[in-house]
Amino acid sequence: MKKIFPVILVLFFLGFGVVAYIYYPRLNLITGFAAKNMCSCVYEAGRTAQSVVSQDNDFSPVNLAEYEINPEARSASSRVFGLKKRTAMYNPGLGCVLLPEDAGRDDLPEAKPRRQQPFSSLAYPYGNAEPVDTVFPEVNYQQLELALENAFFGENKTRAVVVLYKDRLLAEKYAPGFDEGTKFLGWSMTKSITSAVLGVLARQGRISLSDDVLFPEWAADERAKITLNHLLHMSSGLKWEEDYTKISDVTKMLFLADDMSEVQLHKELLGQPGSIWNYSSGTTNLLSAYIRNQFNSHQEYFDFWYAQLIDKIGMYSMTLETDMAGHYVGSSYSWANARDWAKFGLLYLNNGNWNAEQILSQEWIDYTTRPVAGSDGLYGGHFWLNAGKIYPDVPKDLFSANGFQGQHVFIIPSRDLVVVRFGLAEHPEFDLNVFLKQILEAVE
Structure with missing residues (x-):
C-alpha cells in the first residue's frame, strides 16, 4: 500500500496538471x-x-x-x-x-434610467389588466395544448412559451419554478432591441441608414465608408470572430472588456463594406455606442431606450444591463418576462404600430425583414429570417429575435401570430421547425 500511494499521488497531480493546462487560459x-x-x-x-x-x-x-x-x-x-x-x-x-x-x-455607473410606467387598465397585451378570455373558432385548443406539452417534454429544456394571436393571449405555459413574472435573459435577442431603438431614432429623423463616418476613429481611413446600414446588416467588413467555445473576440469582449464597444471599434477591415456578411456581437455593441453619441448626456441615452420604446409598449419588467463604461450591452444582456417579450413581437407584427401609436415606421419594418446579401436569406436588420426556409414547414415571412440556448420571439405576419420560447436547448436539439409547425397546425 505504501508503494501504491506515491503512484496515486503522482497520477493525481499529473491529472490536475493536464486539466489546468487545458483550462487555465x-x-x-x-x-x-x-x-x-x-x-x-x-x-x-x-x-x-x-x-x-x-x-x-x-x-x-x-x-x-x-x-x-x-x-x-x-x-x-x-x-x-x-x-x-x-x-x-x-x-x-x-x-x-x-x-x-x-x-x-x-x-459602477452612477446614472440610472428614469422609468415611466403608468398603470393601464387595458387588458394584456396592451395594458396591465388580465388578458381577455377569447375563444377563436378556428383554433383547435386541444391540439394547441398538446403542442405546448410537447415543447416541455423530456430533454427539450423549455422554460416558457407564450403565444399571441390576433392581439390576444392565446396560450402560455411555464416549467416548474417559472411563471409569468419570471425574468428571462434574452441573450442575442437584445440585438433586435438595439435595432428597434435605432428604428425609433430613424423615424424621428435623427439618424439615417446612409450615415457614414460613424466614429472619429474611422475618419482618416477606409472605415469611414462604413454606413449605419452596413452595421445593422452585419456587413461592415470589420474583422471579428464570434466563437463561444474558445478565447475569441466575442468572449474577450463579454468577459474581459470594460467598454465593450471599443473591441469592434478598433478592428481592421477585411473587405469592402457591404461585401462580407459576418455575424458580430461586437458590431451591436458598437451600435450601442453610436446611439450614445446621438445624445448630449449619458442620462438622455439611458432614458431614451425605455421612454421611446421599452416602457412605451409596456415592457415594464425589462432591464438592460451595461458594461463598466455605462454602455448598454446591446448584443446580449436584457432581461424581461415572457409576456413582455411577446409585446416586443407584437409591435413588429403590427408593423411598428402600438395601440394606434406609430413607434417604428413601416419602412423600418420592411428594412428589418429584407434579407442581407450573403446571408442565404437568414438575416435582415438585426433580426433572423425564414426567407431561406431554415424552417421548411413554417411560412417564409417568419422573422425572429433569437438568443443563445434557444431564446426566441417569432413573428409570423401571414398567420397573425407571435410565439415566444425560452429554454436551455436550441435548434436542432430542440426542433424549432416541429415546435412551430405543431402550433401552426392548431391555428388554422
Missing part, C-alpha cells in the same frame, strides 16, 4: 461567465443560487466553477480550481456587471 472566461450569470439570475431575476448552479451554469466547462454569494454587497464571485476569481455586482436599474480587478461599487 480560459479561466478568466469561465469564471467571468459563471459570476456574471449567477449575479444576474439571483439579483435581477430573483432565482436561487442553487437553481442557477444545477440548471443555467451546468454545462462544461462552466460547471467547474465554485461560487461565493454576498447578499449584503449584492455580488456573486466565482473561481475554478481556486484560481482566477471574478466578481459581478448588481447595480439597481442597470443589472449586473463584471468588475475589473480591484474595482468595487464606487466604480
Whole structure:
C-alpha cells in the first residue's frame, strides 16, 4: 500500500496538471461567465443560487466553477480550481456587471434610467389588466395544448412559451419554478432591441441608414465608408470572430472588456463594406455606442431606450444591463418576462404600430425583414429570417429575435401570430421547425 500511494499521488497531480493546462487560459472566461450569470439570475431575476448552479451554469466547462454569494454587497464571485476569481455586482436599474480587478461599487455607473410606467387598465397585451378570455373558432385548443406539452417534454429544456394571436393571449405555459413574472435573459435577442431603438431614432429623423463616418476613429481611413446600414446588416467588413467555445473576440469582449464597444471599434477591415456578411456581437455593441453619441448626456441615452420604446409598449419588467463604461450591452444582456417579450413581437407584427401609436415606421419594418446579401436569406436588420426556409414547414415571412440556448420571439405576419420560447436547448436539439409547425397546425 505504501508503494501504491506515491503512484496515486503522482497520477493525481499529473491529472490536475493536464486539466489546468487545458483550462487555465480560459479561466478568466469561465469564471467571468459563471459570476456574471449567477449575479444576474439571483439579483435581477430573483432565482436561487442553487437553481442557477444545477440548471443555467451546468454545462462544461462552466460547471467547474465554485461560487461565493454576498447578499449584503449584492455580488456573486466565482473561481475554478481556486484560481482566477471574478466578481459581478448588481447595480439597481442597470443589472449586473463584471468588475475589473480591484474595482468595487464606487466604480459602477452612477446614472440610472428614469422609468415611466403608468398603470393601464387595458387588458394584456396592451395594458396591465388580465388578458381577455377569447375563444377563436378556428383554433383547435386541444391540439394547441398538446403542442405546448410537447415543447416541455423530456430533454427539450423549455422554460416558457407564450403565444399571441390576433392581439390576444392565446396560450402560455411555464416549467416548474417559472411563471409569468419570471425574468428571462434574452441573450442575442437584445440585438433586435438595439435595432428597434435605432428604428425609433430613424423615424424621428435623427439618424439615417446612409450615415457614414460613424466614429472619429474611422475618419482618416477606409472605415469611414462604413454606413449605419452596413452595421445593422452585419456587413461592415470589420474583422471579428464570434466563437463561444474558445478565447475569441466575442468572449474577450463579454468577459474581459470594460467598454465593450471599443473591441469592434478598433478592428481592421477585411473587405469592402457591404461585401462580407459576418455575424458580430461586437458590431451591436458598437451600435450601442453610436446611439450614445446621438445624445448630449449619458442620462438622455439611458432614458431614451425605455421612454421611446421599452416602457412605451409596456415592457415594464425589462432591464438592460451595461458594461463598466455605462454602455448598454446591446448584443446580449436584457432581461424581461415572457409576456413582455411577446409585446416586443407584437409591435413588429403590427408593423411598428402600438395601440394606434406609430413607434417604428413601416419602412423600418420592411428594412428589418429584407434579407442581407450573403446571408442565404437568414438575416435582415438585426433580426433572423425564414426567407431561406431554415424552417421548411413554417411560412417564409417568419422573422425572429433569437438568443443563445434557444431564446426566441417569432413573428409570423401571414398567420397573425407571435410565439415566444425560452429554454436551455436550441435548434436542432430542440426542433424549432416541429415546435412551430405543431402550433401552426392548431391555428388554422
